[in-house]
Amino acid sequence: MDATAVSLAPLNPVNDLGAVGAVYRRAADYLELESGLTPEEAALAFFADRPPTNIEEPLKFGVRDDDGALVAIGDLAFGYPEPGDAYLGLLLLVPEMRDKGLGRAILGEVKQLAQVRGASRLLIGVLDANIRARSFWEGQGFELTRTSGPHAFGERWHVVHRFEMLLTGISGNCA
Numbered sequence: 649m650d651a652t653a654v655s656l657a658p659l660n661p662v663n664d665l666g667a668v669g670a671v672y673r674r675a676a677d678y679l680e681l682e683s684g685l686t687p688e689e690a691a692l693a694f695f696a697d698r699p700p701t702n703i704e705e706p707l708k709f710g711v712r713d714d715d716g717a718l719v720a721i722g723d724l725a726f727g728y729p730e731p732g733d734a735y736l737g738l739l740l741l742v743p744e745m746r747d748k749g750l751g752r753a754i755l756g757e758v759k760q761l762a763q764v765r766g767a768s769r770l771l772i773g774v775l776d777a778n779i780r781a782r783s784f785w786e787g788q789g790f791e792l793t794r795t796s797g798p799h800a801f802g803e804r805w806h807v808v809h810r811f812e813m814l815l816t817g818i819s820g821n822c823a
Contacts, residue, residue: 654753656709656761659721661695664710667718668694671710674742681777683802693802694721699728699735706737707761711754719745724758726765734762734815735771755788762815769812776807785811 659668672679672687672694679690698706706725710718723737736758741750762770772790774782776797786792790811797807 654711654750654757656707656722656754656757657712659695659708659710659718661692664718665691665695667710668721671718671721671740671742674744675740677743678740678778682775682804682806684804685802689802694723694738697723697737699725699737701728703727711750713745720750720754722754722758724761726762726767729771732766732768733771734758734765734767734769737773739772751784752788759813759815768816769814771810771812773808773810775801776809782809789813 669687669691672690676687679685679687683690683693685693695708704726706723709722709724711720713719720739720741722739725735725737727733728735739751739754739758759770771793772785774785776795790813792809793812794810795807796810798805799808
């Protein structure tokens, strides 16, 4: 799989619930850290979760490998927390696809999609316990803007750091 050329495929619970569960099964390290839920519970929650004030359904997306298996999933909401914002609620890669440029390539596609939709900034939330993720996002140019919590995530409680990236004036893909 060429990690620099990715396509974000829309996912839905009717056709993709099992495949999303398989991503959570493969990424058990994150699931244990984040919520303690089973992969099946996490897959159901993935499709049910949405920002509290957003009226538009978030885009649930996946990235597939050359064999068609999901290797990454994500959740992108528009108009949250403010009307001109895009919020990446989740970006999860299976362990064997980490550190290969896939996260950067997906971020490039997410940024382009957010800009096309008119977003002026892209926001993310990073669990305090997920030090590796925080390092990744800071390395991509995101800046810490707020810390809150603890908040419940399944069976776990976490402090969450909100990061943002301004999209105005950005052009091109970061892949």
